[in-house]
Amino acid sequence: MDAPALRARDLRAHPLRRLVPFAALCCALALLGGCSGSGSSREKDGPTTAQAAVPMAVDDLQDGYLKVIKDVLPSVVQIQARNDLGSGVVYDGQGHIVTNAHVVGDERTFRVTTANSEDELTARLVSSYPDQDLAVVKLERVPDGLKAATFGDSSKVEVGQIVLAMGSPLGLSSSVTQGIVSATGRTVTEGGGNGGTGATIVNMVQTSAAINPGNSGGALVNLDGKVIGIPTLAATDPGLGDSAAPGIGFAIPVSTVKSIADQIVEDGRVTDSGRAALGITGRTVVNDDYRAAGVAVVEVQAGGAADKAGLEPGDIITRLGDEDITTITSLAEALAADKPGERTTVTFTRGGGEKKVDVTLGEQ
Incomplete structure (x- = not known):
């Protein structure tokens, strides 16, 4: 079975879209007592201690949800560009808001609605940094009571943790969905068309919380009320006509969010990407069977890693370190696992013969 295709456009909503209200069925927990049919006096008198503890645990969990929502939702905003709508998270008290680069697109001004006000x-x-699909916008006027979110620690995110996704799916502002952390450490590449940036992002958090168009740039929050990620991608299944794959969403990890946002807030741009680069422009090539077979070097950046290692236009890269390279996407994903300054081996073909060269990776 093919792996799900991942596309950023699946998380944006058109601002002119209208929703038809419908009745939603909510799941309720049925608390069942003993059903042995023995008719003993103990069963008739009331629930046992263990049974009585169940609704107390449910009440505690619900109280936890309500507290997190009350604490965090005021920090999640709706962002509307000219043609697209997404979400954002208040980053500090000066009015900086972090969101996805594909939410802001090529626009420079936006209409923002906070959770506790209908005023735009x-x-x-x-600045926008499409290579990590992150951007920061700043409110021209900071309203009274604007509350910055609390950001967590990526190293403490674990599979199975309960999480809440907050944002504006389909324009429904201040919406909350619930799920768990399904996996960590995912490397995911966005589609480059239909508004996607084509970014390859490492260490993404996979979640089962419902992620819908308009959730992009919102908050993935743990039960401590801390943001652990920015919802960015939903999975689609090519086998089902690119329809959504329910329960498979991805969020940019908070460590990446803080690193990029801090640089933008302090310097107005990203000055240290932390991303490895070969310093080439390439394209996917196919073999005689029309299967992807490597990345052809189209252009070599002067003074870059590839240039220093002796790679030339026309070379076809087939391996980076221990990773087979068949497409430009697989090359990007292999580089995403490395750091600037690391040494690796590039395997390539030139004039029909295979060659290898050691490369010290540069910075993107």
């Missing part, structure tokens, strides 16, 4: 505020782009 104006925000302007500080």
